[in-house]
Amino acid sequence: MNSGEFMFRVRVKSEADKDGEGNMPKKIIRHATSVAACSTACLAVALAAAPSAARAADAEPIRIGIISEASAIVGVAIPNAAQLAADEINAAGGIDGRKIEIISYDDHNSAADAVRAFQRAVNQDHVVAVVASYISEVVLALEPWSARLKTPLLTPGAASDEITRHIHEDYEHNKYTFHEWLASSSIAQSICDASHDLFVTGYGMKTTVVMSEDAAWTKPLDDRFLKCLPEAGLQVLDHIRFSPDSTDFTPIFNQIEGKKPDVIITGISHVGVQPTVQWAAQQVPIPLGGNSSQSTTSTFWKDTNGAADGVVSFDGAAEGVATTPKTMPFTEAYVKRYGVTPAYTGYSSYDAIYIITEAIQRAKSTEADPLVTALEATDHVGTVGRMQFYGKDDVFTHGLKYGKGLITGLTIQWQDGKQVTVWPENLATGKLRFPPFVKVKQAAAN
Amino acid sequence: MLATQILVDGFAISALYALGAIGFTLMFGVSGVLNLSHGATMVVAAVTAWLVANKFGSYTGAAAGVVAGFVTAYVTYFMIVRPIQRSQAIPSEEKEIFVLTGTLLWGIMIQEAIAYFYTDNPKTVRPLIEGVVNINGVRTPSNEILIAAICWGAIGLLWLLVNKTRAGKALLAASINPRGLTLLGFELSNIYLLVWTIYGVLAGIAGVLLATFLGTSSSQTGQLTASAFSIVVLGGLGSVSGSLLAAYVVGYLETVTAYLITPEIRSMPALILLVLVVYVRPQGFLGRR
Numbered sequence: 001m002n003s004g005e006f007m008f009r010v011r012v013k014s015e016a017d018k019d020g021e022g023n024m025p026k027k028i029i030r031h032a033t034s035v036a037a038c039s040t041a042c043l044a045v046a047l048a049a050a051p052s053a054a055r056a057a058d059a060e061p062i063r064i065g066i067i068s069e070a071s072a073i074v075g076v077a078i079p080n081a082a083q084l085a086a087d088e089i090n091a092a093g094g095i096d097g098r099k100i101e102i103i104s105y106d107d108h109n110s111a112a113d114a115v116r117a118f119q120r121a122v123n124q125d126h127v128v129a130v131v132a133s134y135i136s137e138v139v140l141a142l143e144p145w146s147a148r149l150k151t152p153l154l155t156p157g158a159a160s161d162e163i164t165r166h167i168h169e170d171y172e173h174n175k176y177t178f179h180e181w182l183a184s185s186s187i188a189q190s191i192c193d194a195s196h197d198l199f200v201t202g203y204g205m206k207t208t209v210v211m212s213e214d215a216a217w218t219k220p221l222d223d224r225f226l227k228c229l230p231e232a233g234l235q236v237l238d239h240i241r242f243s244p245d246s247t248d249f250t251p252i253f254n255q256i257e258g259k260k261p262d263v264i265i266t267g268i269s270h271v272g273v274q275p276t277v278q279w280a281a282q283q284v285p286i287p288l289g290g291n292s293s294q295s296t297t298s299t300f301w302k303d304t305n306g307a308a309d310g311v312v313s314f315d316g317a318a319e320g321v322a323t324t325p326k327t328m329p330f331t332e333a334y335v336k337r338y339g340v341t342p343a344y345t346g347y348s349s350y351d352a353i354y355i356i357t358e359a360i361q362r363a364k365s366t367e368a369d370p371l372v373t374a375l376e377a378t379d380h381v382g383t384v385g386r387m388q389f390y391g392k393d394d395v396f397t398h399g400l401k402y403g404k405g406l407i408t409g410l411t412i413q414w415q416d417g418k419q420v421t422v423w424p425e426n427l428a429t430g431k432l433r434f435p436p437f438v439k440v441k442q443a444a445a446n
Numbered sequence: 447m448l449a450t451q452i453l454v455d456g457f458a459i460s461a462l463y464a465l466g467a468i469g470f471t472l473m474f475g476v477s478g479v480l481n482l483s484h485g486a487t488m489v490v491a492a493v494t495a496w497l498v499a500n501k502f503g504s505y506t507g508a509a510a511g512v513v514a515g516f517v518t519a520y521v522t523y524f525m526i527v528r529p530i531q532r533s534q535a536i537p538s539e540e541k542e543i544f545v546l547t548g549t550l551l552w553g554i555m556i557q558e559a560i561a562y563f564y565t566d567n568p569k570t571v572r573p574l575i576e577g578v579v580n581i582n583g584v585r586t587p588s589n590e591i592l593i594a595a596i597c598w599g600a601i602g603l604l605w606l607l608v609n610k611t612r613a614g615k616a617l618l619a620a621s622i623n624p625r626g627l628t629l630l631g632f633e634l635s636n637i638y639l640l641v642w643t644i645y646g647v648l649a650g651i652a653g654v655l656l657a658t659f660l661g662t663s664s665s666q667t668g669q670l671t672a673s674a675f676s677i678v679v680l681g682g683l684g685s686v687s688g689s690l691l692a693a694y695v696v697g698y699l700e701t702v703t704a705y706l707i708t709p710e711i712r713s714m715p716a717l718i719l720l721v722l723v724v725y726v727r728p729q730g731f732l733g734r735r
Contacts, residue, residue, distance in 0.1 A: 248660055248704070294567065303570065
């Protein structure tokens, strides 16, 4: 449907758009016009401006491309947060006097559209790096293009272990890709660690059922779940994978209920509202834990009309919790500008722009190879924790390092319209509390 | 236990399918229009219900959703379908294809607009009746029972309208022989207006109920239209009782598949059935040929 020339480009609001009274205009959409007409016009202007071109080059902006799913709640946080970061950096003087320009593309949840956007970003818009997507299928499609076009690609939200596996297995070609988020297996490990403390120690739970959408990111997730959940003290009674297009979860919840587990551990990202609403409507007496990406943003409460109450989920960072000194100022700035809390991708997207900025400053260049070397040396305290990338010899080459002192993620629970952090203990702002229809053994300690 | 579960679950979802499909088949039967923006109309009703329910509660939201349903139907009729039907530039043999394409594109426009303003995240409305009841050991949300009741109530009212009122009989006549009807002095344009009104209300109700039951999003508009389309073809294009029968066949086939085989392939048996029926009996279960 979209040909390379007729792609919608969505330019996110920036400080420069404010009118005289400091008001933001509505979202600006530019239609890409015919390339031939544009290039002829550009050529004419360039020729006319040739003498002043040399002087102007120093003040040329540094362009960073953002490819994301603008109509998805988790996707739109990526360009929103990136623009916020760019505006902050520009207000502080930019990168050695050069301003950052964010160019956004909507990939409509399609890997094919994302690839076209990537090609356009590199070849026509001359971006120095691309921050893309939370969908593993999309990022896996972009990875070879990052290699072919030798342009750094960071993903702030996709999780599949395959991303770093490709980099590890063919470093020379794929070194331009950076997995700036936790791999599925790390997310699973974090959930297992949290489940041990919260469910096993806290409630004496012994059994669970794993319920995941059938997508690229959940294959390594589920593999790790099946290993680490029993180690954490939860026997896995059943493992259900459902189509991401599912809309009716009644049979699935019935199947799970038949096994009588103490808790359901989910791996869901593409779906979220429907299974949660139906869980509450059917009053399934089993708590929901694990990962529910959509539940990480504040609109989730509204979208589910409060059915989210009691849902427990892994998250990168959360409202009101100072994972690092940068977390809360970012969350406040994001809410002030966009009216909702950022989805998990917002935190890492914001950090991605800062990481790229620092790398350019370290490398003193925007060329791809020096930039890659500089990115590898990243040691940045972001909003989700201390961010470093695994090296060439580690299994998860160019993935974010997981662990205490670096990034562990945290666990939130929706309570009365608010996200309460319940794990780890040093960041917790509250305790687990379940809606009345959920039957949990009120065990020991807590 | 499982049998009761399947019976109850299947009944509610079939009733919802039926409501959606009946509007669709009525539209085709009476005015010959295959409205491919059907799914989009339902989603508009659902999203409107969600928006209004957020501030004013579920009941007001539901009412607003139904209103949004028939407003969308009217807009579709006056802006897309009628201009094509009355156009001098399009040869009459091609008008149906143009209407098909026009409504398809219009449906896509609606879908993109909803995604733009409200994201493609599914929207839900709090159930109109909260709580669960126990039917023979099966824990069923009361809302599901309400949905089945409303669907059958609407279908019952429609039956009364078509068979007992003058306007309804004119509708029936128009679907059999529009020419003959005009010779008897009926204004066809009034008939069409009536059919679009009924269609809009039915689609609006279906959309709102869908929002309270499963939730729906802008990315499901295509699936909803396809689902209604296949049920209608299965039952026989233009036959209301055929659509009712087909909706229950499809609803139960899906439910049985989801419970007894696996939820992942729930829509497959219905599609296989569709292929078989089109091959063996192309007019559908109860269609006229």
